[in-house]
Amino acid sequence: MEIEDTLLMIPGPVKVPQRVLRAMAKPMISHRSADFEKIYEDCRSRLKDLFDTENEVVVLSGSGTAGMEAAVGGIIGEGEKVVTVTNGKFGERFTELGDRYGSIVPLDFPWGTPFDLARIEAALEDGAKAITMVHNETSVGIVNPAREVGKLARKYDAVFIVDGISSVGGNEFLTDEWGIDIAITGSQKCLAVPPGLAMVAVSKRAMDLLEEGKGGYYTDLKAHLKKASKNQTPYTPAVSLFFALQEALKMAAEEGFPERRARMAALAGGVRAAASALDIQLFPQVNEHTTYSNTVTAMKMPSGISDSQLRGGMRKRGVVVSGGQEGLKGKIFRIGTMGACTEADVLRTIQTLELVLEKEGVISSLGAGVEAASKAIEA
Secondary structure, three states: OOHHHOEEOOOOOOOOOHHHHHHHOOOOOOOOOHHHHHHHHHHHHHHHHHHOOOOEEEEEEOOHHHHHHHHHHHHOOOOOEEEEEEOOHHHHHHHHHHHHHOEEEEEEOOOOOOOOHHHHHHHHHOOOOEEEEEOEEOOOOEEOOHHHHHHHHHHOOOEEEEEOOOOEOOEOOOOOOOOOOEEEEEOOOOOOOOOOEEEEEEOHHHHHHOOOOOOOOOOOHHHHHHHHOOOOOOOOOOHHHHHHHHHHHHHHHHHOHHHHHHHHHHHHHHHHHHHHHOOOOEOOOOOOOOEEOOOEEEEEOOOOOOHHHHHHHHHHOOEEOEEOOHHHOOOEEEEEOOOOOOHHHHHHHHHHHHHHHHHOOOOOOOOHHHHHHHHHHHO
């Protein structure tokens, strides 16, 4: 099957709308021109709505990890403690970053299980300059309790740094209400822009703690904020991606940010309903503070079929889904429902999954998953 016909249903990068692709084809402009400044100013204004914040927002040319490094490196220095809370792959990335810049206090929970808030509070009681967490842990399809952790961060005067890379624009994400000092997202997730931009929202409190030259050179967050005040970047930006970002933000505003989140919630609900109808177990454990993600659904691999059979069979039929990472390789698979994903995309994905499961003898008849997904989405 031609790549143009392939349906990308992974948790990022996601399919990119034609409007956004066409925007990238605009003639190149000088990144030091008034034209670029207008684009950046418009993007920064719209990003505040996306983050639900009054804080300053900057855009770095780099993946979401560049934003994570800018945040941790800008706040944490040698010998300064940072509590890193982890229940998946990307929480561990914060731990690795914290270890490079300061002194980490890692709180590791089994992948896909809820945080123990009492353990987090106990760690903060001992004193820490900052605490990091992932809101939507893409590796396991779980949404972690940023609201509750934010309350603890404020109680113990710790800078609150949150990876919202696969969450902002898809799940509820209330930067100011939750007391998030530095929030990060990436272009290739809910905004449906190609990879290559990291957007970072920074509170006044965090800005006051930043030091120029701290946290690397290219990812110097203070330098980015200083230049952003003039709607400029400190170094040459990925100009074509800024064209794409502006168009994607316009599309999101046209749809409505609440409406976009509701759409993704409905699509994820359809995937979960299909899983239930097909007797496929969801992977993450949830509780009163922890929920299933609306941007990626993680499911246990059904018995009687291997990862290569399931994902390989779907790929042969033109639908690409993700597998598990590290210790979860071969044990789970994941379906993304973010960005420009539609009901038709989800139904095609579930139909393809059923075809593969039926071929491998895991199910005996077709249609239950598609029917359940359709009913859930339309409900």
